[in-house]
Amino acid sequence: MSEPVKLIGSLGSPYVHRAEVALRLKGVPYQLILEDLDDKSELLFTHNPANEKVPVLLHGDRSAVCESLVIVEYVDETFDGPPLLPADSHGRAMARFWARFVDEKCSMSMWGALIWMIVGQTHSEPAETVKDNLTLQERQLPEGKRFFGGDTIGYLDIAVGGITLWLGVFEQVAGMPLLTEEKHYTADETVRRCLPERGHLVAALTVRKELYVGLAKPAVPHAQTS
Ligand SMILES: N[C@@H](CCC(=O)N[C@@H](CS)C(=O)NCC(=O)O)C(=O)O
Incomplete structure (x- = not known):
């Protein structure tokens, strides 16, 4: 067993x-x-x-x-089943590099961007950083393919997928568009079965909105709460 x-x-x-x-x-x-x-x-x-x-x-x-x-x-x-990382060592190195890039360059600036968006600064440095970094990372998509893993979801899709979902939620909470949400990943049946429920995420973040604004005050000049 x-x-x-x-x-x-x-x-x-x-x-x-x-x-x-x-x-x-x-x-x-x-x-x-x-x-x-x-x-x-x-x-x-x-x-x-x-x-x-x-x-x-x-x-x-x-x-x-x-x-x-x-x-x-x-x-x-x-475990057996479809491989998630590429078969070749160079492909694996690329996938690991870009996944780490997403965590180091996008996730952190994403939180910064949320705070700025909430206080009404659309063209903030963190928001621009997220946008630029995600654009750079998206260029890794193989020509004519839906996923970084090719025709199926792979390691890098998994690394990026949750983050892009959260960005969409951040936009909704802040009431401002930052990026267009990725559609292929969230349309996948396996992914959908364990996606956090969007309404739940929005509610959880909305509750914490005041907290984020409080955090933003020392960093953002003229931060507004309304
Ligand atoms: N780098 C970690 C990040 C994990 C992380 O930040 N998890 C959050 C939940 S989204 C957490 O456990 N937070 C609790 C805390 O920071 O004390 C990973 O990729 O697993």
């Missing part, structure tokens, strides 16, 4: 989404254990003492695998 797979996650996390999509594309049954990030459990502290973040993958009695992209690679190498 195969060993049980458990995923410690939280509702609406783009990083947890990556791990779930990888497991689903590989056809691996898993149990999702939802964590309340405002009141973290002993399970999370025990299995990810390094940074106490989700997702965390538990496979049998092995030590936990943490970090969403590390999990995607682990799932790819461990």
Whole structure:
């Protein structure tokens, strides 16, 4: 019998989404254990003492695998099913580089952009940075293909997919367009089954809007709350 797979996650996390999509594309049954990030459990502290973040993958009695992209690679190498990373080493190097680029250059400036958008600064530096970096990353799409993985969803699609969904939600919360949302990834049936519900994301972010504006005040001159 195969060993049980458990995923410690939280509702609406783009990083947890990556791990779930990888497991689903590989056809691996898993149990999702939802964590309340405002009141973290002993399970999370025990299995990810390094940074106490989700997702965390538990496979049998092995030590936990943490970090969403590390999990995607682990799932790819461990389980049968369609390959997620390219077959050749150069393709793998490219996919890993651009996935890291998305995390380092897009995810962080995305939060900055959200704050600026909320306080009404459309043409802020972080928003422009997200736009420029995503445009640069999108150029990696193979000619005539829908996905970075070619005809099917691969590692880089998974890395970018959750982030673009969140950007669309940020735009909705801030009431301003920043980017056009990616359509192919979110149209995929496997992806759709574990996509965070958009209304839930919008509601969760809207509740925190005042908090973000508070955070923005020291950084953004003349930040407005209305
Ligand atoms: N680099 C990490 C980021 C994970 C992350 O930021 N997870 C958030 C949820 S979206 C979290 O656990 N936050 C809790 C905290 O920061 O204490 C990854 O790719 O897995």
